[in-house]
Amino acid sequence: MSRLELGLLIGRLFTGYWFLSAALIKVFQRNYLFSDALLGPLNAFLAAPGPAWYKAFLAEVVIPHVRLFAWLDAAGELCVGVGLLLGLWTRAACLVALFLVLNYLSAKGFANPQAGLDKVFIVLILMLYLGNAGRVLGLDGWRGRRA
Structure with missing residues (x-):
């Protein structure tokens, strides 16, 4: 295994662990998925400086459907964590x-x-994507050899 592959493997495992742990906290913290607990952080985001277009999206789409978006957030983090x-x-x-x-x-x-x-994770995720990190000791590499 080259040093580049080792770096991709460590980055993939760290990022996967981070997303999986974030998802599991949300899943086992019942007030996140089954209540409007997400409204507090969302209202804080609306009060803080930020892009007007995103604040409008939060106010008009996310907040009226806060429980759906809580589930989508947790499910997305869970899938990312397991996949990575x-x-x-x-x-x-x-x-x-x-x-x-x-x-x-x-x-x-x-x-x-x-x-x-968040900015660091964007760079790390792009590196994992461009480096095709799943081929390094991952099921993507196994699937690629079988095909």
Whole structure:
């Protein structure tokens, strides 16, 4: 295994673990999925500086359907986490992860200091996508050899 492949493997496993742990916290914290607990952070995002178009999306689409979006968020994080940890459909998992992180970044505002980790994850996810990280000790590599 080359150093590049080792880097892709470590990045994939770390990112998968991060998304899976975030999803499991939401799944086992009942007030996230089965209540309007997400309204607090959403209202904080609306009050903070950020893109007007995204605030309108939050106010007009997400907040009226807050429970649906809580489930979608947790399901997306769960699928990304499992996919990256197993190296299965890694590129699809990276695209979903990129969509989620871009939404988190848009909600916080690009210039917000709290958005720094989101920016790092965008770069890491793009590296995993472009490097086809699932082929390194992942099920994507096994599937590719079988075909």
